[in-house]
Amino acid sequence: MTSSTTTSAIESDIDLFSTEALHDPVPSYRTLRDLGPVVHMTEHDLYGLFRYDQVRAALVDWEGFSSAQGIAMNPTANEMSDGSLLSMDPPRHRAVRKVLDDALRPKYVRQVAGNIEHLADELVDDLMRRETFDGVTDFAAKLPVDIVMDLIGFPRDEQRDKILVWALGAFNYFGPPGERQLSTFPDVQALMQYLVTDATPDKLLPDSFGQIVWQAADRGEITENEALMTMSAYACAGLDTTIAGVASTLWLLAQNPDEWTAIRQDPKLVPGAFLEGVRLETPIQHFSRVTTEDKEIEGVTIPEGARVLVSYAAANRDERHYPEPDRFRADRNPADTVGFGFGVHNCPGRTLASMEAHALFGALAKRASTIELTGEPIRTPNNITRGLDTLPVRIS
Ligand code: HEM
Numbered sequence: 001m002t003s004s005t006t007t008s009a010i011e012s013d014i015d016l017f018s019t020e021a022l023h024d025p026v027p028s029y030r031t032l033r034d035l036g037p038v039v040h041m042t043e044h045d046l047y048g049l050f051r052y053d054q055v056r057a058a059l060v061d062w063e064g065f066s067s068a069q070g071i072a073m074n075p076t077a078n079e080m081s082d083g084s085l086l087s088m089d090p091p092r093h094r095a096v097r098k099v100l101d102d103a104l105r106p107k108y109v110r111q112v113a114g115n116i117e118h119l120a121d122e123l124v125d126d127l128m129r130r131e132t133f134d135g136v137t138d139f140a141a142k143l144p145v146d147i148v149m150d151l152i153g154f155p156r157d158e159q160r161d162k163i164l165v166w167a168l169g170a171f172n173y174f175g176p177p178g179e180r181q182l183s184t185f186p187d188v189q190a191l192m193q194y195l196v197t198d199a200t201p202d203k204l205l206p207d208s209f210g211q212i213v214w215q216a217a218d219r220g221e222i223t224e225n226e227a228l229m230t231m232s233a234y235a236c237a238g239l240d241t242t243i244a245g246v247a248s249t250l251w252l253l254a255q256n257p258d259e260w261t262a263i264r265q266d267p268k269l270v271p272g273a274f275l276e277g278v279r280l281e282t283p284i285q286h287f288s289r290v291t292t293e294d295k296e297i298e299g300v301t302i303p304e305g306a307r308v309l310v311s312y313a314a315a316n317r318d319e320r321h322y323p324e325p326d327r328f329r330a331d332r333n334p335a336d337t338v339g340f341g342f343g344v345h346n347c348p349g350r351t352l353a354s355m356e357a358h359a360l361f362g363a364l365a366k367r368a369s370t371i372e373l374t375g376e377p378i379r380t381p382n383n384i385t386r387g388l389d390t391l392p393v394r395i396s
Pocket of ligand 1 (some may be wrong): 237239246283
C-alpha cells in the first residue's frame with residue numbers, strides 16, 4: 001500500500017527494445033538503475049525494476065507482482081500463453097510445477113550425466129582436431145540438440161531442426177508491440193502446430209519429460225491445455241537459453257585469457273565461470289509481472305494493475321550488489337545471480353543446463369590452453385533473449 005510520502009516513478013524515454021539497445025544494452029541498464037528504484041518507461045508504458053534488490057524482492061512477492069496475466073509485454077502473447085506455468089500464480093502454479101519438478105529433479109537428470117560428460121569429451125576431442133570452429137553451432141548447441149531434445153522427447157524427424165528457430169521467434173513475440181514482435185507470429189503458430197500435430201503423446205520418445213507431462217494430464221492432475229503449454233515452455237525455455245549461456249561464456253573466456261588460465265589451473269572454477277557467463281550476458285534478459293495493488297518501493301509508487309518489467313539482466317550488473325559488475329571474474333561464483341529467475345518461478349532446468357555447461361567447459365579445460373576469437377561474433381537482436389548466432393573461435 002502507498003503512504004502519503006510516496007512519489008511517482010521517474011520517467012524515461014529509453015527504449016530497451018530498439019535495435020541499438022538490444023545490441024548493446026549495458027549503458028541503458030546503468031542509466032536506468034541510476035535513475036531510481038523504479039522507472040516508468042514511457043515508450044511502452046512499462047514500469048521497470050533494474051536494481052538487484054528490487055528485482056529479487058519482486059520475484060519473491062508473487063502475490064503483489066503476479067504472473068497470472070502473463071509475463072510477456074503485449075496483450076496478444078499474454079492471452080495465448082494462458083495455461084502456461086510461466087503465466088500462473090500459486091496455488092495452480094504449484095500443481096503444474098510439480099509435474100515439471102518430477103521430470104527435472106536432479107536425481108533423474110543425473111542419470112544422464114555420464115552420457116552428457118561422455119558426449120562433451122568426444123565433442124571437444126573433435127574440436128581440438130579441427131582447431132577452428134563455430135562456438136555456437138559446433139560447441140554450445142550440440143548437447144541441447146543431441147541430448148535435451150531427446151530428454152524432452154521430441155520425435156527424431158526433420159521438424160526437430162526447426163524448433164530452435166521457432167522458439168527464438170516465440171521469445172521475440174513476448175516483447176512489446178512492434179515490428180520485431182509482430183513479424184515472428186508465424187514462428188509461434190508453427191511451434192504450436194508442431195506441438196499439436198507432431199509432438200503428440202503417441203509420437204514422443206518413451207520415458208521422456210513429455211511423456212511425464214501427458215501422463216499427468218491423463219491422471220487429471222493438469223489439463224490438456226496445461227500439458228500442451230508445458231511442452232511449449234520446454235521447447236522455448238530449455239534449448240536456446242542453454243545455447244546462449246554456453247556460447248556467451250565461451251565468448252567471455254576468449255576475451256579474458258587470464259581467467260581461462262586460472263580455470264585450467266583449477267578446474268573447480270568451471271561451475272562459477274558458467275554462472276559468471278549467465279550473470280554477465282543473462283540469456284533471458286527480462287520478463288514482466290502485473291501489480292495486484294499499489295506497490296511502494298523505496299518511497300516510489302507503482303499503481304495497481306501496472307505492467308512491470310523485471311530485468312534480470314540489469315540486476316545482474318548492479319554495482320550495488322556485485323563489485324566491478326562488468327568484469328568477468330572466474331573466482332566470483334555468483335550463485336545468487338537472478339539469471340535463472342528467483343522465487344516460485346525460478347528455473348527448474350538450472351541443474352540440467354549447468355550439467356551441460358560444466359561438462360563442456362570441463363572437457364575444454366582439460367584440453368585447450370588457449371581460446372581465441374578469429375572474427376567478430378554475429379548477433380540477431382531478440383526482444384527477450386541474448387545470445388549469439390555465430391562465434392568464430394580457435395582453440396589450441
Ligand atoms: C542457461 C540456461 C537457462 C536460463 C538462463 C534459464 C532462465 C530462466 C528464467 C530467468 C526463468 C524464470 C522465469 C520467470 O521468472 O517467470 C526460467 C524459468 C523456466 N525455465 Fe529456465 N533457463 C535455462 C534453462 C532451462 C532448461 C534447460 C529448461 C528445461 C529443460 C528450462 C525450463 C524452464 C521452465 C519450464 C521455466 C518456467 C518455470 C515456472 O514458471 O515455474 N530452463 N528459466
